Amino acid sequence: MYSEEQVARLSQERLKRFFLKGTGQRAGSVKVKPELAAAITFEPLNLLAPDWGLRERFDVIFCRNVMIYFDKPTQGRILERFAPLLKPGGLLFAGHSENFSYVTRAFQLRGQTVYELASDAARAGRA
Ligand SMILES: C[S@@+](CC[C@H](N)C(=O)[O-])C[C@H]1O[C@@H](n2cnc3c(N)ncnc32)[C@H](O)[C@@H]1O
Incomplete structure (x- = not known):
């Protein structure tokens, strides 16, 4: 359950549908x-x-404002464990003040706080 204020930015169509x-x-x-x-x-x-215990692969992983609790080597290990859990073309969303670019090579920045698998970037000719 959410307050109407929390969902105020959703479209009327989406509100009605969901x-x-x-x-x-x-x-x-x-x-x-x-x-x-x-x-x-x-x-x-x-x-x-x-x-x-995850056996499925995901289109998107949201891991926002959690890495702040871990040192850089731990962040790197976690991010490297995320990589095989994403489907090809999958995306990883970080928090607005987080930057994973200096922590691992497994991901490449795709847009503001959005990362893609580094191999996806290479295939798209952007790496
Ligand atoms: C600052 S909150 C961010 C919550 C939410 N992701 C957001 O952006 O609003 C940090 C979160 O990290 C979670 N966290 C801390 N250590 C964790 C761990 N070892 N494994 C999973 N989550 C953890 C906490 O439970 C908390 O929910």
């Missing part, structure tokens, strides 16, 4: 529709754990 408007005591808030919620799983993951 959210239910609260009424009565829930007025002023919205709830994700069950069909969208069913497609999402929430699980804790300790980035420092030796095995993340």
Whole structure:
């Protein structure tokens, strides 16, 4: 559930498609529709754990404002473990004040705070 303020920047089309408007005591808030919620799983993951237990590959990884807790060698090791978890063409989103360019060669900056796999960049003739 989110406050209407939190979703104010979504388009009316997206709001209508994915959210239910609260009424009565829930007025002023919205709830994700069950069909969208069913497609999402929430699980804790300790980035420092030796095995993340992930067997699937992802289109996108959001890892924003988390690396600040780790020293640079640890950041590098985590980022190198992200690389094989991304599908070709997959993207890694960092926080606005984070820069992974000096931490690993596995990723290359694609746009502001967005990284792509370095091999993807090479294939696209940009590396
Ligand atoms: C500053 S918050 C950022 C939260 C969110 N990603 C954001 O950008 O708003 C830092 C997050 O890092 C998580 N974190 C710290 N150590 C972690 C670890 N070893 N593995 C996974 N997450 C960790 C904390 O639980 C916390 O949610």
